[in-house]
Amino acid sequence: MRYLTAGESHGPELTAIVEGVPAGLKISEKHINADLKRRQSGYGRGARQSIEADAARVTSGVRFGKTLGSPVTLVIENRDWANWSERMAAFESAPRTLKREVTPRPGHADLVGAVKIGTEDCRDVLERASARSTASLVAAASIAREFLADVGVEVFSYVSSIGDARLGEDDPLLSAPDYKPLDIEMSEVRCPDAEATRAMKRAIDDAAAAGESLGGTFRVVALGLVPGLGGYSQPESRLTSQIGAALFGIPAIKGVEFGLGFGAAELVGSRVHDAIELDRGRGFTRSSNRAGGLEGGMTTGLPLIVTCAMKPIPTLGHALGTIDLDTLEPTEASRERSDVCAVPAAAVVAEAQVAFVLANAYLDKFGRDDMRDIRSAIKSYRQRIRTMSR
Numbered sequence: 001m002r003y004l005t006a007g008e009s010h011g012p013e014l015t016a017i018v019e020g021v022p023a024g025l026k027i028s029e030k031h032i033n034a035d036l037k038r039r040q041s042g043y044g045r046g047a048r049q050s051i052e053a054d055a056a057r058v059t060s061g062v063r064f065g066k067t068l069g070s071p072v073t074l075v076i077e078n079r080d081w082a083n084w085s086e087r088m089a090a091f092e093s094a095p096r097t098l099k100r101e102v103t104p105r106p107g108h109a110d111l112v113g114a115v116k117i118g119t120e121d122c123r124d125v126l127e128r129a130s131a132r133s134t135a136s137l138v139a140a141a142s143i144a145r146e147f148l149a150d151v152g153v154e155v156f157s158y159v160s161s162i163g164d165a166r167l168g169e170d171d172p173l174l175s176a177p178d179y180k181p182l183d184i185e186m187s188e189v190r191c192p193d194a195e196a197t198r199a200m201k202r203a204i205d206d207a208a209a210a211g212e213s214l215g216g217t218f219r220v221v222a223l224g225l226v227p228g229l230g231g232y233s234q235p236e237s238r239l240t241s242q243i244g245a246a247l248f249g250i251p252a253i254k255g256v257e258f259g260l261g262f263g264a265a266e267l268v269g270s271r272v273h274d275a276i277e278l279d280r281g282r283g284f285t286r287s288s289n290r291a292g293g294l295e296g297g298m299t300t301g302l303p304l305i306v307t308c309a310m311k312p313i314p315t316l317g318h319a320l321g322t323i324d325l326d327t328l329e330p331t332e333a334s335r336e337r338s339d340v341c342a343v344p345a346a347a348v349v350a351e352a353q354v355a356f357v358l359a360n361a362y363l364d365k366f367g368r369d370d371m372r373d374i375r376s377a378i379k380s381y382r383q384r385i386r387t388m389s390r
């Protein structure tokens, strides 16, 4: 299963085409749009989100609520297009009043992209470099999420810090983080603890008042995975590399840690690795999950726990220095309408990216054409591994 997305941030619409979806998978418009709504929310988002009301129109690949096995196309309208149709026209000439973007923002793709494609208007770059594209990515991955739900896998995320405001947690690597989904979704920063939520909101308010922006960290968790997904024989078959690449595909993600992550580097081996135990009913298990659900590039069958670090938003009220590309004189970077913090939204995007990789890992192992065949292959695999531990 793979996707291709297209669309400029202020163009008419975003498009995602998902190819390689098995036939017979139930798809719900309600679920797709719920994910799109979750991605739009979060304290610290800018005014654009009050213009948009993201909803996907499915224009191919689904009939009577089930996939056909043909490519699925999802289209999301950009409501803001109405305000940009002249500045973003496909064929008309540029309006006389057009204000080119010539003061590139440090930390965004503006300068390097303009140098790369040789444009005199950074908008040619930033329209696609914008994380607006992550809406189409979430829509595409909603197909993967439906697949995972069908095979008993749940993917969720929560925010663990914003700036220096942190969620105090019991060690989530001893078992699975068992937060209530409602506590995460009801928090304006997608953090399951009310006090930490308040501290994170305060940090965002302070940053906004100072013309600043904030990043943070979040965890993505997947429950219900069978052991043995992924592979150990080639670099690209390792689930670790696939998930890492998918998460680094999200704008502004600067770090990805599996389980203990960087923390493992300073501990002795016995405090890092998860002793193997046998439960006669459940099969092989572990006393802890410091590996975060992956060993040797494959799922262990324990919860997958990945932590991501997001850098602060590059567009600042209190703008940094830059060079005017017309005059070549020092000046201040563009101050556009912007998010102050988008960590909660990025966590939803990361869920989507992880879901896509995991769905593909299932398809690699259990077949790709038809849901009935896939379900029975998973059932017989589960039976086989149960006999290994008897």
Ligand SMILES: Cc1cc2nc3c(=O)[nH]c(=O)nc-3n(C[C@H](O)[C@H](O)[C@H](O)COP(=O)(O)O)c2cc1C
Binding pocket: 046, 107, 108, 109, 129, 130, 131, 134, 250, 251, 252, 253, 313, 314, 315, 337, 338, 339, 340, 342, 345, 346, 349
């Ligand atoms: C969900 C989300 C929303 C974002 N919103 C903004 C924004 O409003 N303004 C901004 O300057 N950057 C925003 N960013 C970050 C930029 O897209 C990102 O910093 C830029 O693409 C360069 O990132 P890179 O250096 O990691 O490639 C957002 C990122 C994400 C994931």
Ligand SMILES: C=C(O[C@@H]1CC(C(=O)O)=C[C@@H](OP(=O)(O)O)[C@H]1O)C(=O)O
Binding pocket: 009, 046, 047, 048, 049, 052, 129, 130, 131, 132, 135, 251, 336, 337, 338, 339
């Ligand atoms: C539009 C979204 O995020 C945008 C991501 C973004 C960027 O530079 O990455 C810049 C802002 O764009 P605008 O100037 O139109 O407000 C954000 O709003 C979205 O997430 O739906």
